[in-house]
Amino acid sequence: MPDTTSLIRPLVTLRGVEKRYRNGTLAVRGVDLAIGQGEFVSLLGPSGCGKSTLLRIIAGLIDASAGTIEWPSAMHDARGRPERSIGFVFQEPTLMPWAGALANVMLPLRLAGVPKSEAADRAATALAAVGLAGFEKAYPRALSGGMKMRVSIARALVTKPRILLMDEPFAALDEITRFKLNNDLLELWERERFTTIFVTHSVFESVYLSQRIVVMAARPGRVVHDIPIEDPYPRGESFRTSAEYAAQCRVVSRALSEAMAA
Amino acid sequence: MSNEPPIPNADPRYFGLTADGWARVLAPLLVGLLALGAWEWAVRANDVPSYILPGPVEVWNTLLRDWHTLSVSLGITLQITFAALLVAAVLGLLLAVLFAQSRVVELSLFPYAVILQVTPIVAIAPLIIIWVNDVRIALLICAWIVAFFPILSNTTIGLNSADHNLLDLFRLYGATRWQVLTRLRLPTAMPFFLAGLKISGGLALIGAIVAEFVAGTGGSASGLAYRILEAGYQLQIPRMFAALLLVSATGIAIFLVMTLISHLALRSWHESAMTREKG
Known part of the structure; x- marks a missing residue:
């Protein structure tokens, strides 16, 4: 499976999305991102890189200062947002x-x-x-x-929902519980194939779960890498202990270090 | 692990209470009995005349002897107290909901609620009694003024303390203002409202008593405060104590009832009504 974005019809497309808070902080700048239907995408980055902000913009909970967010027209409500077809899971x-x-x-x-x-x-x-x-x-x-x-x-x-947005949902849980929930979430996703955007600051979690990892950098928040993870599903404990998984984690870790140095 | 549900209290029970529970009941009771005994002894040993300080036995006998008059007065004071509390609860809740709907309304009205609260009731009670023809209504207004504010202020805070993520969630699902109010803000405000009600219960009684003192109404339709005044004029000090005893008992009863209501309403979910293992 090569570059997933070009093959799958996008569900949501962000063009030049920017968010400046009223106090002048530039939370995200110039984000172009297309999320394919049924895709499992992780947003990975250090704290302050605007990944949660981006997720809330996609959910329509906050408005972007500039740029557009496009959904398939069949999903629009009166305000041009996807009507009740979003599921949102908070960190708490x-x-x-x-x-x-x-x-x-x-x-x-x-x-x-x-x-x-x-x-x-x-x-x-x-x-x-x-x-x-x-x-x-x-x-x-x-x-x-x-x-x-x-x-x-x-x-x-x-x-x-057509799309499930998750904002560091397992960050407060212990590791054993987190692994279990990772597996159960993947099982649900493989069965239903709802589009998922998963915000996390864990390299290991993002590699284990996703088909694609969008790495973000801070100050201002922006997308710096877009890494496909092509390993097949179902991914169980054997994947978590495989050399392939370790190699992918190294690649993503390096991208994240670059992002933090940038 | 802290995530586990709390383990039910497994201490042995004697006649339905744990050793700790019995200590909690018996210790204050013992102190009370000792104090009453000392009081009775001091009065008898020093031959204190009953118009200065009656002993507890005489107060109790007076309470039984004058029960007919006193119980009628108690009924009147209770009526005023509970009517005032009910009006305070309903109006406090409604006004708090109004405040939660509009910041402008809250900003423009809240200072006046504060003024109402800080003005001493003794100072405005005479005016209210002059302005309002029906004495009972006047007393009710006085008691209401005192009882109103804790409910209003507590409920306002409660309505505004809804979890921000839950508010976002309601917005995400396109909830109407009414849905946010009934399904999120009001349940969040419930513990705050009940805490306010608990304070206001005692205050309503105090307000009713103070207003009765100021009004000083005679005749059959007079509450406990008038009985205290009357007994004072007639130097029937034992009866004064008996009336005072009834006022205190009423206050305690109101507090217990409010605590019970609060416990029953919140026991399934709120931290304040949880029983916890002591570490």
């Missing part, structure tokens, strides 16, 4: 503490006016897909960090 699980796991996952559907019983059925399916069948009534405080993150992923996927 961001669950409502007063609601059980099922009610938390039902939220996007209920906000869209889906009737309660239908929403409950679909939310239960989504919870089961992340391995949390039987925890429907559990309150967030009774769940471990990894389980809370699973609820958060189920909530993001319950609307069957």
Whole structure:
């Protein structure tokens, strides 16, 4: 599989995207990026490189100061943004503490006016897909960090979004939990092939998960490398211990060091 | 591991309470009994006349003897207190919701809520009693003024403390203002509102008592404060103590009821209502 970007129809295309905050900080500058349909792309870079900002711009949570973000016209709402077809996973699980796991996952559907019983059925399916069948009534405080993150992923996927945006979702978890969630996320992605943009500061995580790694540099935030990872899926523990994986990690590490020196 | 759910308390229980629980109940009770005993002894040993300081036994006997009059007064004070608390809760909540919807409304009205709060109720109670014909309504307004602010201010803070990521999430899914209010801001504000209600419960009683003192209404429709005043004029000090005892007991009861309501409403999810293992 050569350069993936030229083969796959882009789902979202960023052209000359720039974000300047009101205090004058230039968070990102001149970002041109096309994300293909069904692609798993990681945004990798040091803190302050604007990767989270870029993700929020794509989500429509903040507006770009300059440049355009283009979606296929079939997905537009009145404001030209993809309508309710985005799933977003924050670094924190961001669950409502007063609601059980099922009610938390039902939220996007209920906000869209889906009737309660239908929403409950679909939310239960989504919870089961992340391995949390039987925890429907559990309150967030009774769940471990990894389980809370699973609820958060189920909530993001319950609307069957075209694109899943993840902002360092596993950064606060211990390594064993993180490996497990990496595998389970990949399994879900291989089954459904939702387009995924995964923000991380871990070289190892990005190589393990992605088809493509976009390396960013800071001050101002910009894209400096675009590295394809062509190893086939499914990628299990054997891939994590392979020489091929180690070699890819070295390549990406070097690109990241360059980015940080630039 | 800190991520595990808390382990339920496994200490042995005696008659439904743990050793720690019994100590918590018995220790203050013992202190109270000792103090009452010392008081009774001091009054008897020094032959203190009851118009100066009655002993606890005499106060208790007076409470039983005058229960008919005192219970009617207690009922009236309770009515005013709870009516004021209810109005304070409803108006406080509604105004806080209004504040949360518009920064301009909050900025223009909040200072006046503060003025209402800092003006001593004793100073404005006479005016209110002159302006309002119905004494009960006047008393209710006084108690409401005192009870209103903690609910308003707490609920306003609560409505504004919604998690920013959750707010972003609601925006991402195109939630309406109403959905953000009912599904996010109000549940977030719930613990704050209940904390305000707990403070306001005691304040409503104080407001009602203070206003009754100022109004000094006689006749059948008078609350506990008037009974205290009346007993003072007539040098019936034991009855004064009996009325005072009822006021304190009422205050404690209100506090306990509010604590129970708060616990029942929050026990499933909020940190303040959790039972935790002590390390």
